[in-house]
Amino acid sequence: MRNLSSRNSTRSRSTPTPCCGKVGIKRGPWTPEEDEILANYIKKDGEGRWRTLPKRAGLLRCGKSCRLRWMNYLRPSVKRGRIAPDEEDLILRLHRLLGNRWSLIAGRIPGRTDNEIKNYWNTHLSKKLISQGIDPRTHKPLYPNPNSSEIAKIAPIQNSNPNSFPLEANGGVYRATATRENDNFTMTNLDQFPNQVIDDGAKNWPNCDGFNKGLQSHHEQNKEEDYVGNENEDAFSLFLDSLINENVFVYQQQQQQQFQQPKIVGPSGEPMISSSQAIHHGSISEAEVAYSMAASGEKDGALNSYDLA
DNA sequence: AACGCTTGCAACCGCAACGCT
DNA sequence: CAGCGTTGCGGTTGCAAGCGT
Structure with a gap:
């Protein structure tokens, strides 16, 4: 070129x-x-x-x-040249996890910039997915029923929030909100558990590059607190790698060893489950948790809501 | 050769978060 | 805490090269 x-x-x-x-x-x-x-x-x-x-x-x-x-x-570290097939595969997996979080994706691909990945996505990968019948935004089939000729009958998941993420579990699509308040990561699945709050406490969750800032700044403000700090970064890398490699089981095993069991908290005594339990239960996906963590932490503790209906 | 359309991507824009005073 | 300047991010634009007719 x-x-x-x-x-x-x-x-x-x-x-x-x-x-x-x-x-x-x-x-x-x-x-x-x-x-x-x-x-x-x-x-x-x-x-x-x-x-x-x-x-x-x-x-x-x-x-x-x-x-x-x-x-x-x-920058000397910028890698020029064509995107290799393994890099392309990584971009696809990361985009499935993170959506259009180009800087976050670029942070996981050495030598590639967010702009380059964004361009590559827009010019190559999105078209490639469409040609394969996959919605590049949701990574779900454009035409869920291959036998149906009425392709418009079942529309792709509409989503007004560019940061939102499709929730998939047990073959169904769910709507959920993810919030972070007072350092507690909270996820509520509005469809399956309309009255349940999932709360693991943010401290038990690792973080990642793009949203380190939030926790980091908090950490600096609360130096006395027993923060997990760098262990979180390592753990998140492991976690993300596990997801990327579609080997979440490894992560979950390591999590059990590294972190204490998530504290189950309820604001007013309603039945609750932890995120890991929810994953096990199938009410939320691992990717959903990863994404929600990223989204909730990045904005410095701001409340984030993802309407995925 | 000339023209028009498509493609690829560097660069720009607007906005939000962050940091300092 | 408000105000302001700075930085970083994601979406979009616009142009040169490639390609087809």
Whole structure:
């Protein structure tokens, strides 16, 4: 494919933006000279302070553009070239788990950027899935009944929340909400357990790259607390790897050894089950838990709700 | 050769989270 | 705690190359 880094055309946009609309700020494709200036400067002074970096480096670019160029193209760790079949398989599995969480997916694929994965998904994988009769958004069959010619009769799961995730268990599709309040991870399956709350307590759950921030900041604010910390990251990696490898059993076994049994908490005494019990029961899927954890933690403890109906 | 359509992807935009004061 | 600046993310755009006619 062409090398866009050497493109010289400039794109014009009518609406100025806070950082890129200033007079004298260059836009459009980067020249090799600009690349060299940026790369040399970052090698010397390091990443960060993007806002002021262009001025310090002597570039007529906005900080946002510099950051993007570095992250997606100039970083030494960025792997160029075609996506390998095993990488493609990993992207598919991760997308099934995480949805359009490109940065999270990219974090699990060494050398690949979120932008690259996003582009690859949009140009290759989504079309590939559609051609296979699979909804790229839900990873479910577009036409559940292959014998039916009325393909529109059963519509794919409609989902207004871009962060939402299909819930699948025992061959059925469920609707659930996942919340995180006061450090307690809570998942309620509205269909199967309309009056039940699943609460494991967030501390018993590992985290991952994309939503480390939430727990991390909390950790820093509560240094006295006996936090799991790095063990969580390792455990989540193990957990995610297990899911990726479709070998959740390994994870569950290790979880039993590493973590205490989840505390079952109920706000007003209603019957409750833990997430692991729910998984075992089949009311929620492992992927659902993984995703909900990611979604709930990432926004710094904000309440998240996923309407998957 | 010329034209129009499609494809692939770098770059841009808007927004939300985060961090500092 | 509010306000403001910065950073990072996901969606979208637009253009050059490829391809078909």
